[in-house]
Amino acid sequence: MKAFAALPLALLLASGSLAQQAVTASPATDAAPSPAQRALLDRAAQTGATAITTKAAPAGGMIVNGILDGHAFVLVLPANWTGEAVLFGQGYATPGSAPTVPADPLAKDPGGGLFKHLYGEGIASGIIAFDKTGVATESGAKNTMRLRALMTKLGATRFYAVGGSMGGSIVMSLIELYPQAFSGAVSMCGVAQGWLPLVQQLADLRGAYQVLTAGTPYALPGEQDLTRSALPTVPPAGDATPGDAFREAQKMKVLMPLFALFQAAKANPNGKEARIIRQVAAVGGFAPDPAALGAPLYSAALGMDDIVATMGGLPIGNTAKVYDPPEMTAAEKAEFNRRMQRYAASPKAIAYARQWHQATGRFRVPLVTVHQTIDALVPFSQSEGLGRVVAKAGNTGRIVQYAVPPTRMPLPGGLEGYTHCGFTPAQNIAAFEAMRDWVRNGRKPGSDAVR
Template identity: 45%
Template sequence: MVRSLRLRLLVGLFPLMLAMSAASAPIAAPLIATGAEAGKALTPAQARLVEKAVALGATDVQGRPGTDGGLLLGGKLKGAQFALAIPADWNGDGLVYAHGYSAPGTPVTVSANPVDKSGLLKEAYGQGFAAGHSAYDKAGLGVETGAVNTLRLRDLVAGLGGKRIYVAGDSMGGGIVVTLLETHPEAFAGGLARCGVVNSWRDLLSRLYDMRAAYAFLTRGGPYAYPQTDLRRNVIAPEPPTGADDATAQAYVFGQMIKMAAPPLALWAAAQRNPQGPEARIVRQVTTIGGFEYDAASLVYPLVTATLASEDLIATAGGWVYGNEGRDFSTPDMSPQEAAAINAGVQRLKADAPALAYLDRWHTAKGRIRTPLVTLHNRIDSLVPYSQEEAFAKAVAKAGEQDKLAAYAVPAVKAPLPGGVEGYTHCGFDQAQTAAAWNALRQWAEIGRKPSADAIK
């Protein structure tokens, strides 16, 4: 049953890959345009922008005209790739984007044209904003490198003549937005954080690893169990073989995610065949322990993340990040004997103090935002729960900065998963909500009026 799901997962898990990773093709934009851009040359003003980028310290700089007459500018800042689209009628303002979490082993590259697809960056670009994104130094947990590299791109835009510069991000990138606004409020006119880890990585990782610990205990010895039960180790290695090119590496990581999704999806399928059976009880207990909905994606997404992340977390944070000493793993539907068994049998671990200190720095929110911030979250999210928004709002209120926060909750969205089922999405926003959030932020920054409570629906 588990093996038979894998081919269907190639299609069914594609939304997960989009939600968790913004990595795409590496920058390879030639100075001489090709295809639809053939025969075009940079204008003198665009050529000066390319020269200025070099003078500002960018390396491997490449500039080419876009099909709409704008400038596509790419290169590296301190070794990390960036891509920036500057419209022909640039209004002098900019938007830099921080992407979300990508599984360890995912190529650290960005799209050469950051505005070639519908979305936030294209929306801003169409309004005359320079819009771009930066790669991080590593995949996996990347709040620190994401904040550093996104700030460098912001400084480049400012050096090119940018005035009001905004920052936006999704998922882990939403947390990076909060980190930047708390640590460099003077650098940004405002921020937009969607579906973000806006409050605490400690909390999110505790939820994910509580689920992995409970799943390991409740499926032990059965057909849905993972072969590796030590939470401090990956179940399988997510990283591709050394020397793999970007396309091969991306496909390899995708394949490893598929393998990790297969057992819980098979468990979910069995639970749907017998809603009162033991598999349904396991799903209910595992999702309850993590604080998620009884839902296919809310079971699968956290487990896929936790089974592939452990060794990267240790390497990044300088120690183990998750402790469950004293944690009660019982749920209301367990008998006293079952509750005693899981609490006695689940793997007990202690977090390392330096690792927790790292998570607090990168990042537990202090709520000290002095720049307009718009947040957007689905009321139910299958990877980053809405409780992140609630806790963040409390931190902002405690810091006395609630006048700088406009938080919006929108309805949950479901998407197809393998086996003819649906699951709640992570970052399930449509283009109208995206445009409304962006316009609410820029109008707030430009005219000084906080957006209304119904600005985004």
């Protein structure tokens, strides 16, 4: 669930004082820090940041990398800093990979053009790594608050929470659990309603796919138990394959049968394969599209062990659920329900998912959300669900939601699919500026602020 950027094709195929901690310029630095910048670095070290390095940024600004309480972080500090700061919640990464942050968010903008815009406006930005990959809303929120404390001591006077995909879940955690910490927030393509409905959709999708493709060339490999991951995401002992390459290969093992199913359906739109696609999509609540089924399918197949481990059990259950796939006779539906694996939710896991995080709708700051009407991984229903929750809480005066058209990308085998978080730089920037203007002038943005 990468934040803001369109889903890449590869995804589918201890404290101390300054006297004790070195502050150095990186080899890429074009100029030494100015006296004002040196004073900021001194304060950062005095507040516990370690391994601090700097790199000159355009127009006299500075990029700072370091470690805070054991977590890598990066700050982008313009020379004309207004005192405003954006703290950015990153997206999901496949379990088993290493938590990280971009070394230079201006060179490799994780906000799809937003970081360059912020820098040009004199707004600082910061990102801090999670404790773990996979589902990381808890550590994403807690670590962001650590970074907020650091930036406060550097002189930040107003904070905005921004994030996409899983970062949207982090944004909701921040503004609901730390109500005084931020002045406004933006969630792009976010898991904004919460993990409980999304994890249930992932499991339903995988379960339907397994039932309907069993015994066919399109069946999924690996473990078939829906409460377990289908394939490992860490190379076994003795396997010299680099971890990231191993995980990409595992993704493709899940995706290739699905792509073959879509190729068969493309050749015969009225055949059984096309019917399977429509039924799987309907049961899971995703679009009948190779990316919109593929991304959630591999997320379920590779991420369920992490979900269970993170939440202390299975947060979802379907023991009493009656599935109603389309284009089936009553007898076929009964057989489908008989074959669909049943499992019960753990109260402990439900409680965890509600805390980290199921939206309550009770936040106190302006919130702007943007979602494509069809998204390859986080369905538009997350935006709709959040809207209902906020309305039930009587808090619609603090939220503005935008629905924008979906975008598409090429896939292997001559296929094409929807993107995840496939926003343009203009949309990312417009969403932020709509929220910022709302914070500054007190007027809700109009219906055409993000298009």
